[in-house]
Amino acid sequence: MADPRRRRRRYAYGPYAGGPDPLAPPFDIRSAMDQIGRDVMDGSSPRQALQELLRRGLEGRRGLDELSRQVWQRRRDLQRDNRLDGTLQQVRELLERAMNAERDALANEHSDDARFREMQLDALPNDTGGAVRELSEYDWRSSDAREAYEEIRDLLGREMLDQRFQGMKEAMQNATPQDVEAIREMLDDLNSLLQNHAAGQDTTQQFSEFMAEHGEFFPENPQNTDELADLLAARAAAAQRMMNSMSAEQRAELMELSQQAFGDPRLAQALSQLDANLQGLRPGEDWQGSGRFRGDNPMGMGEATRALEELGQLDALAEQLAQSYPGARLEDIDLDAVADLLGDEARVDARALADLERELARQGLFERAPDGSLLLSPKALRRLGESALRDVVDKMGSRRGERETRRSGAAGEATGATRPWAFGDTEAWSVPRTLLNAQLRRAGGDTRTLDVSDVEIVETEQRTRAAVALLVDTSWSMVAEGRWVPMKRTALALHQLISTRFRGDDLALITFGRHARTVELGELVGLDGVYAQGTNLHHAMLLAGQHLRRHPDAMPVVLVVTDGEPTAHLEPDGEAYFDYPPSPHTLRATVAELDRLTALNAAFTFFVLGDDPRLAAFMDDVARRCGGRVVAPSLDGLGAEVVSDYLRTRRR
Incomplete structure (x- = not known):
């Protein structure tokens, strides 16, 4: 006998259900933060930048914009390809078949009764609903005609039930009078349950008894009266929207035809009572909406109702994907609805976006300001600084500089x-x-x-320490000429280098437009470009001087990034004076402050952007006056030039 321990083991494989997918690729948080940082530096708020990232998507995953586009495409296709009068069309065809068969049978009879019946048929109302109603008591001579007429009644009954109950159209195929009576009893019990629930009664026992007797009609298996009401109200509201979407003539025809469902007007009355009960219990459902269907494919009442229900689901999903309501989060997106409406791949993409948003929050890359707005955290700014510095080092290529500080003894x-x-x-x-x-x-x-x-x-x-003032032009021309983001990335790179490699140095970031001010790194990164005339280099150097004098034991370094001549200066009363072309008063005030900084033995470098010959000539003059340097970098090379110059000055 074989050893049972040596029997081959059997394995069963299924979907992983133990948390996040262990085979999913890791999030590239650095890439995500780079994209967010670029948008923030370009003038977007951190919240807008995060939303833009999620709208675009990343790493081959579709973003919210693409998922939303698919939602609206699905919605357009549903309305473009279909129309709602399928049941009416079937009833008309069946009625025509019945009338033709009956007329053929009567034509073969040579009696007064046959002629009288022909007169009855000729006198039928022109509308389909009225004709079907008048024929409810008619004694058919043709068996084919009688069969076609009974098919009309069965069709109407099955379609009306299919609007409210899943799978009922197929279940009621070839329904017997006993089946119809069972349905009517179920509706009576259902209306009684809902009415008692609406009156505030405890319906727990009544619900259990109802499900025990009629549970086969509800494959969704609701657990209580509220769940049952939610389930039925969504469908009933879709059925009402379907009716609202039809023309007035079509609505009138269907309402009259509904009285002939299964040849028992009590069914239509019970369904009407059910709709009223559900509307009272769930007034928040969309009972007034409609949709415009203009295609060639006729849908039955049940199919059309499901189409309106799907339109409602698509609208809800579109709102979730838009993330435009207060407090919106990607966790709000119904992933099951995404899979049902757009497919499993869309669900994977939506989940990846939600996981990315959650991971960014978990890593503490955003923080809340006192006013509730979203800000980049110091950790996020460090990440952006690392990226900016890495790019700068790559552009520096084989230049000596940062790497020299790694030599033994470089720090003392x-x-x-x-x-x-x-x-x-x-x-x-x-x-x-x-x-x-x-x-x-x-x-x-x-x-x-x-x-x-x-x-x-x-x-x-510490052999040497430096007090560094980086003066960056924030006048409108910097925005208009595409120099805004390179300027900010330059500040990020320099800040990152000093805060990680030269901690003894002290960096001041000073912006200057019509006025100048000292800013923190996060404030500079998120600074919006605004239309403001004026390049107040005089005010910026005043602030630089205050920074340098606070560190008398440090080597003073002044780095100026600008694309325009000084066109403003600060008056004694604190107001900025602006004039273009530059006023002699502005030039004298600027040069006077330059001389004061030169007296502090400050090392100057002017980074001139653009090709303005007047600016180039002015900077050449001031550089000669203070013993500084003028560099004319490309936008792409601005960061590398500033960092290289800082390292060169520091080594000196």
């Missing part, structure tokens, strides 16, 4: 003290302190051999 002689390692530190490790930290941590129960938190570095003497 060891002081004997140590401190915890931080990102950007290049000093040597203190091996004894690092190993001691690891041993102490393991003694506390941590089993890791070595962790980054254990590392301590040898502190060195």
Whole structure:
């Protein structure tokens, strides 16, 4: 006998249900933040930039815009390809078949009764509903005609039930009088249940008894009266929207024909009562809406109702994808609805976007301002700075500069003290302190051999420190000529370099348009471009001077990025004086402040953007006056030039 332990094992495979998909590609948060950063620097708010990223999508995933486009395309196709009068068309065809068969049968009879019946047929109302009603008591001579007429009644009954109950059209095929009576009893019990629920009665027991007796009509298996009301109200509202979408003549015909459903007007009355009960319980459903259908494919009442229900679902999904309501989040999107309406691939894309939004929040890349608006967090600004600095280093190519600080002794002689390692530190490790930290941590129960938190570095003497003032032009021409984002990325790169590699240096970011002001990095990154005339370099150098004087022991460095001549200066009363072409008063005030900074032994570099010959001549003059340099970089190379110049000046 074979050893049972050696039997082949059987394996069953199914969808993974243990959390996030372990095989899904990781989110490229850096790429996402780069895109958000570019939009923020271009003038979008962080909230707008995040929404724009989610609208565009990333990493081969469709964004909200593409998903919304598919929703509206599905909606247009549904209305363009179909029309709502399919049941009326079938009734007319069946009525014509019945009338032709009956006339043929009567033509073969030679009696007064046959002639009288022909007169009855000729006197029928012209509208289909009226003709079907008049024929309800007619004694058919033709069996084919009688069969066609009964088919009309069955069709109307099945279509009306199919509007409200899933699968009822097929279940009532070849329905017997007993089947119809069972349906009518179910409707009476249902209306009684809903009326008691609307009156505030406890219907728990009544609901259980109702489902025990009529549960086969509700494959969705609602668990209580509220769930049952929600289910039926959505369909009843869609049925009402279907009626609203038809012409007045078509509505009148269907309402009259409904009395002939299964040859029992009580069915139509019970359904009408059901609609009234549901509308009272769920007034928030869309009972007044409509849709315009103009295609060639005729739909029956049940199919048309489902089409209107789908239109409602598409509209709800479109609202979720638009994310235009207060407090909107991608978690609000109904992924099941996305799969049902757009397919499984769309569901995967929508879920990926929601996961990305959640991951950005989890990593703390955004924070709330006191006014509730969304801001980039310091962590996000560091990420953007890393990206900007990386791009700058790539453009610097083989230039010497940043890499030189990695040489032994570049930061000075060891002081004997140590401190915890931080990102950007290049000093040597203190091996004894690092190993001691690891041993102490393991003694506390941590089993890791070595962790980054254990590392301590040898502190060195600070040979030089610099007080750096980066003056960036924020006049309208910087926006209009496409220099806005390169200017901001330059500031990001320089800030990142100083905050990670030269922590002893102190950087001031100063913007100047009609006025100048000192700003934080986050404020500069999110600064909107506004139409403001004036290039107040005088005010900017005043603020730079205040920054340099606060650090008398540091090497003063002034970096100016501009695309225009000074056209404004600050008056003693604090108001800005503007004139173009530049006023002699403005030029004298600017040069006077330049001389004051020169007296502090400040190292100047002017980065001139554009090809204005007047600006070039002016900058050449002031550079000669202060012993500075003039650089005319391309927009793409601005960051590399500024960082290279900072490193060059610092080495000097």
